[in-house]
Amino acid sequence: MNRSDLQRLKERLKAIVAELPLPNPWNLETFLEALGHQRNRPIIVRPIELDGPTPADMPSGLWIPRQTEDYIFYEPRTSRPHRQHCICHEVGHMVLRHNSDPNRPGQYLHRVFENIDPALLDAARARTSYRFIEEQEAEMVATLILDGAGDHRRTPRRVKSSTARQWHSALGLRL
Numbered sequence: 542m543n544r545s546d547l548q549r550l551k552e553r554l555k556a557i558v559a560e561l562p563l564p565n566p567w568n569l570e571t572f573l574e575a576l577g578h579q580r581n582r583p584i585i586v587r588p589i590e591l592d593g594p595t596p597a598d599m600p601s602g603l604w605i606p607r608q609t610e611d612y613i614f615y616e617p618r619t620s621r622p623h624r625q626h627c628i629c630h631e632v633g634h635m636v637l638r639h640n641s642d643p644n645r646p647g648q649y650l651h652r653v654f655e656n657i658d659p660a661l662l663d664a665a666r667a668r669t670s671y672r673f674i675e676e677q678e679a680e681m682v683a684t685l686i687l688d689g690a691g692d693h694r695r696t697p698r699r700v701k702s703s704t705a706r707q708w709h710s711a712l713g714l715r716l
């Protein structure tokens with residue numbers, strides 16, 4: 542993806558985020574409820590219950606669209622800002638209709654990029670698989686939602702690990 546492609550993508554995603562019912566002041570629960578109304582599909586958010594310590598490959602978030610509602614599962618044992626980011630990332634997949642093919646079971650299982658080895662991140666960036674592009678897009682939407690794209694809303698700072706910083710700067714987003 543070259544610089545102008547990235548710019549076009551950012552503009553497209555900004556336009557999509559601008560249509561979302563972002564509450565002022567920001568509140569995740571209010572947002573999800575309003576978004577459920579807007580889409581006419583309730584959004585049900587649940588923690589993923591696991592026994593024992595979280596394995597390294599545990600996904601941070603999961604979106605499962607059902608016939609009439611959307612489920613978002615999240616890992617509860619992370620900080621609140623990180624949890625918000627994970628949930629908004631899944632919202633990104635949802636609003637970008639990343640499962641619009643009815644023959645493809647809609648399931649997004651992944652770790653948010655916080656703990657990925659930078660070498661892996663480079664390898665992933667070099668790839669242009671459809672799936673990777675969708676992950677990038679969802680990540681950008683989460684960032685746009687939580688940053689409010691420079692508007693009035695104040696949100697807690699999110700993930701700040703150096704890898705996350707690297708990831709965001711690769712996408713041309715501020716942290």
Ligand SMILES: [Zn+2]
Nearest residue numbers: 649651676679
């Ligand atoms: Zn994802």
